[in-house]
Amino acid sequence: MPTDWGSLLIQLFSGLSRAMMLFLVSSGLSLIFGVMNILNFAHATLWLLGGYITFSIYTLLAGYYGVSILLLAPAVVAATLALFAIGWAIERTLVRRMYGRELPEQLLLTFALILIIGDLIRLFWGVQNLRIVLPIEPMPVLGSFVNPYLFFIIAVGLIVAGLLWWFLARTRTGKIVRAAVYSRDMVSALGIRIPNIYALVFALGVAIAAFSAGVFLPIIPIGLGMDMDLIVQCFAVVVIGGFGSIVGTFVASLLVGIVYSFSILIWPDGALAIIFVILVAVLIWRPWGLFGTEMRF
Amino acid sequence: MIKSLFDKVDLTPPVLLVLGVLFLLLPLLPGEFPLVVGTExxxxxxxxxxxxxxxxxxxxxxxxxxxxxxxxxxxxxxxLRPMIEAGQLGYVGFFLALAAAVPVSAFGALIVGFFCVRLTGIYFAILSLAFGELLFYIVFSWYSFTKGDDGIQGLMAPSVLKSGLVYYYFTLAVVVMAALLLWKITRSPFGFTLRMLRDNQNRTAFLGIDIRRVMLLNFVIAGAFAGLAGALWGPFQRSVSPALLGWHQSGVPVFMTLIGGAAHFAGPLVGSIIYTALNAYVTQFTTYWSLTIGLIILGMVLYLPGGLLSVLDGWRQRRRKAGT
Incomplete structure (x- = not known):
């Protein structure tokens, strides 16, 4: 295990950036579960789809204007909007029919989506891993070199986390969403159209996930099967933090991201196993998570 | 007379009987392939x-x-592996190897179940997933003991059992015995206690039943039978790999049960016939197997949530209504 400060710092930054991605994906997962009581197994698969769409748009743009980091921005925005629309459509046509159904049936529906979307990705993009290569010079930090893009990702992650918090805490729609976590019936009784709120939350959750996939393309190549690795980690994050709690999801993302990134130094094969040990411990000790309330348990 | 009998009796024995006869006759189909699919x-x-x-x-x-x-x-x-390497694989050793899987799996289920039965619903699901993945990573990375990603190759059954036909009938015998035992368990007072706590845990506890203990015992029994099934798998596929413990493999019984119908004892078996046969034959025409099974599951969840055998219940109900 390397012990010089430089490489530890690199692990810290890569852990933090990983934590940001975990947060962006898990926050949607947690929100969807909190509001609709649906555990969206396909969340990371939609994340993956967002990554592929970003890649295609970026490649198209780069073909016209040449390789540039600036072109990533419109590609990410377009993919985020596309996934917002796809999320909306999925909620309207499929997920909607699952409210009030048994938990296993809900899980199976989203599981079926994983299989279908996964194969559609294979149909359109093939099986090879895709990556956007950007000409970014590594920056010297304490005698080691860090990819400055990591700092950008951490900053973007924090900004989106802040926006999400602002949306939930300060806007009218956000307050309705939070109220729906506690009592759908009451919100509905106030004359607010719950079905629209559901569609919005689902679409928003999926869009944020797609956004993170696009932003991460320059450092993480995407490929089939990555969605399952990610969804299992996001479950861990959401359970550790507590379902429905955005603060809990944020703290748990930091915990899981950093633990993962440091355990890779010690035991590369077992990095995920360590996360599962933490998850099992939390589930046994506080099944409702570090920041969740016992309410739903 | 026959009509009213059909309305009253438990459908499981006739369904199992029909399946049993079909399984006995399956080797009449030409070629080796149906035997492989049948064993699976x-x-x-x-x-x-x-x-x-x-x-x-x-x-x-x-x-x-x-x-x-x-x-x-x-x-x-x-x-089995050391016995095969030493060239000393006999029937006694083979059967002992299969039998040993049962207590080991039961013990594993005892440890995992001890924690899982404290939770219900979504938390039960996620904790079982986490333990499953944990065991997967242990097998995956403990190379010196399990050969990790390489898996263990060259497994086989002794002399006569090596033939596909004999191994098929051997598997059929084991599975029939296990299924009858399972059926007995579900018809026992223990089985009815399970249904009771499924419907209402609190009320079951009020009756003085230790629900965690009942759940744990059931978890261990389920683990033991899963272990027996796993033990049959190695000599059949000639190898084992860590993927057998992964979430993908855990999804298989979930799909099968949903397709066949969870409310019927024979449902998972019917689901296995459909799932496995589709997997075997569809993959010959298209590589998009996930898409196919995904669409099937989607259709089942939306339009036939009780599984295929729930169609029988529907018939019965309509018949009953028509009768009165």
């Missing part, structure tokens, strides 16, 4: 039947049931 249907069917003890009868969904299937497969493989 039986082994995975037993795996799914054991899963349904937790899902259909206890009302909890386990996403880590493959851990016990894989544990059984590895136990028998690790015992």
């Amino acid at each position: 249907i039986l082994i995975l069917g037993l795996f799914a039947l054991s899963f349904n003890l937790i899902y259909g009868y206890m009302g909890q969904i386990s996403f880590g049931h493959a851990a016990f299937f894989g544990l059984g497969a590895y136990t028998s493989a690790l015992i």
